[in-house]
Amino acid sequence: MTILTIVRKVTLWRAGTLVVATAATLIAVTSANAAGDAARGATLYRDCGVCHSIQENGPGPAHKGVFGRLAGKAPGYDYSSELKNSNIVWTEENLDKWLAGPEKLVPGTKMFYEVDDPRDRADIIAFLKEKAK
Numbered sequence: 001m002t003i004l005t006i007v008r009k010v011t012l013w014r015a016g017t018l019v020v021a022t023a024a025t026l027i028a029v030t031s032a033n034a035a036g037d038a039a040r041g042a043t044l045y046r047d048c049g050v051c052h053s054i055q056e057n058g059p060g061p062a063h064k065g066v067f068g069r070l071a072g073k074a075p076g077y078d079y080s081s082e083l084k085n086s087n088i089v090w091t092e093e094n095l096d097k098w099l100a101g102p103e104k105l106v107p108g109t110k111m112f113y114e115v116d117d118p119r120d121r122a123d124i125i126a127f128l129k130e131k132a133k
């Protein structure tokens with residue numbers, strides 16, 4: 001059943017503001033999913049947690065503030081010169097490429113961990129965007 005069909009059915013059942021509210025909620029939920037589900041991303045991020053955390057450097061750099069930032073800028077972390085000099089900005093698109101294959105985006109990087117499923121990558125990116133501000 002498409003959203004439009006649901007909206008039409010709801011409209012047939014009831015009139016007034018409730019219908020508008022329901023339709024708006026349905027649309028909001030759908031677009032949130034298309035952009036990535038941060039809650040699901042939080043669960044997936046546990047695998048990253050072997051090397052990363054939001055606040056502290058470990059085997060991998062801390063992720064605080066990483067979204068939208070230039071690569072290689074977590075204070076106090078010893079990056080590979082390849083990543084440090086890559087001039088990549090961590091947009092959604094670049095994070096997606098990075099998670100799909102760090103070595104392909106930045107040959108010589110120290111990170112070798114890949115996320116094959118595009119949906120998983122979108123959810124992890126949504127998590128980083130929201131929680132690693």
Ligand code: HEC
Pocket residue numbers: 045047048049050051052059060061062066070071072073074078079080081082083084090098099108109110111112113115124
């Ligand atoms: C086995 C350890 C390991 C795992 C697991 C790992 N990473 Fe990394 N990650 C690294 C290392 C090491 C670097 C630094 C790479 C360099 O300096 O070349 C890095 C760098 C990054 C960067 C760049 C940060 C910056 O400040 O420029 C991002 C973003 C990132 N990782 C995200 C993730 C995410 C998301 C996951 C989970 C899906 C993940 N990593 C899993 C080790 C890991």
